[in-house]
Amino acid sequence: MVATAFAMAEYMSGKHYDLAINVGIAGTFNPKHKLGNIYRVPQDTIYGFGAQDDQQFLPIDELGFGQSVFLEKPPKFSLGPSFDSLPSLNAITVNTVHGNEQSILQVVTKLGANHLESMEGAAFFYAAGKLGIPCLQVRAISNLIEKRNTKNWDIAKAVNQLNHFLNSLINL
Numbered sequence: 001m002v003a004t005a006f007a008m009a010e011y012m013s014g015k016h017y018d019l020a021i022n023v024g025i026a027g028t029f030n031p032k033h034k035l036g037n038i039y040r041v042p043q044d045t046i047y048g049f050g051a052q053d054d055q056q057f058l059p060i061d062e063l064g065f066g067q068s069v070f071l072e073k074p075p076k077f078s079l080g081p082s083f084d085s086l087p088s089l090n091a092i093t094v095n096t097v098h099g100n101e102q103s104i105l106q107v108v109t110k111l112g113a114n115h116l117e118s119m120e121g122a123a124f125f126y127a128a129g130k131l132g133i134p135c136l137q138v139r140a141i142s143n144l145i146e147k148r149n150t151k152n153w154d155i156a157k158a159v160n161q162l163n164h165f166l167n168s169l170i171n172l
Contacts, residue, residue: 001046001093001095001119001120001122001123002123003120004120004123004124004127005123005124005126005127008020008123008124008127008128008131009127009130009131012127012128012131012133013131017133017134018075018077018134019075019133019134019135019136020124020128020133020134020135020136021135021136021137021138022120022121022124022125022135022136022137022138023137023138023139023162023166024118024120024121024138024139024140024162025118025139025140025141025142025155025158025159025162026039026041026091026116026117026118026121026139026140026141026142027097027098027116027117027118027141027142027143027144027145028089028115028116028117028141028143028144028145029104029107029108029111029112029113029114029115029116029117029144029145030113030114030115031113031144033141033144034141035141035142035143035144035153035154035157035158036140036141036154036157036158036160036161037087037140037141037161038086038138038139038140038141038161038162038165039086039087039088039089039116039138039139039140039141040072040083040086040087040088040089040136040137040138041072041088041089041090041091041116041121041137041138041139042071042072042088042090043069043070043071043072043090043091044069044070044090044091044092044093044118044121044122044124044125044137045068045069045070045090045091045092045093045122046060046068046070046092046093046122046123047068047092047093047094047107047117048094048095049066049068050062050063050068051063068122069122070122070125070126070129071125072125072135072136072137073125073128073129073133073134073135074134074136075134075136076134079136079169080169082165082168082169083136083138083169086138089114089115089116089139090114090115090116091115091116091117091118091121091122091137091139092107092111092115092116092117092118092122093117093118093119093120093121093122093123094117094118094119095119097117097119097145098117098145099145099146099147099148100147100148101146101147104145104146104147107145116139116141117145118139121137121139124137125137138162138165140157140158140159140161140162140165141158142154142155142157142158142159143155
C-alpha cells in the first residue's frame with residue numbers, strides 16, 4: 001500500500017491526467033465467483049486499519065485519525081459498453097493476504113463473502129483522490145481465498161481476461 005501511494009504521487013504529481021485505472025488481479029471470498037471473472041471495484045477499504053480496544057476493533061475512521069474507506073471517482077466521460085457492463089464488487093486492501101481458515105471466517109462473518117481482496121486498491125484510490133485524478137479500479141479473480149493453496153490459483157487466466165478487457169476498452 002505504501003509503495004503504491006508513493007509511486008503514484010511521485011510519478012503523477014504535477015501532471016494532468018483525465019483518468020487513472022487500477023487494473024489487476026484479486027482473490028475472492030465467494031466460491032461461487034469464477035476464476036477470470038472481471039469486476040469493477042467502486043469501493044475499497046483498508047481492512048484492519050485502526051486499533052484494538054480489548055476484544056473490540058476500532059476503525060481509524062471512528063478514532064478520528066484518518067479514513068479506511070475509499071471510493072472510485074469516475075470521469076465525466078463514458079468508457080463505453082465494455083466498461084459500463086462490468087459487474088461491481090467492493091474490495092478490501094490488506095497487508096497480509098488471507099490464507100488461514102479462522103481469519104477468512106472472521107472477514108466473511110464481518111463483511112459477507114461478496115468482497116475481493118488485494119494489496120493496493122485502497123492506496124490507489126487514496127493517492128488518485130489526493131491528486132484530484134478521476135480513478136477507477138478493475139480486478140480479475142485469480143483465486144478463491146481459502147487455506148493457502150497456490151495450485152488452485154489461475155493467475156494466467158485472470159491476466160488473460162484483463163488483457164481482453166483492456167483491448168476492448170481501448171478499441172472503442
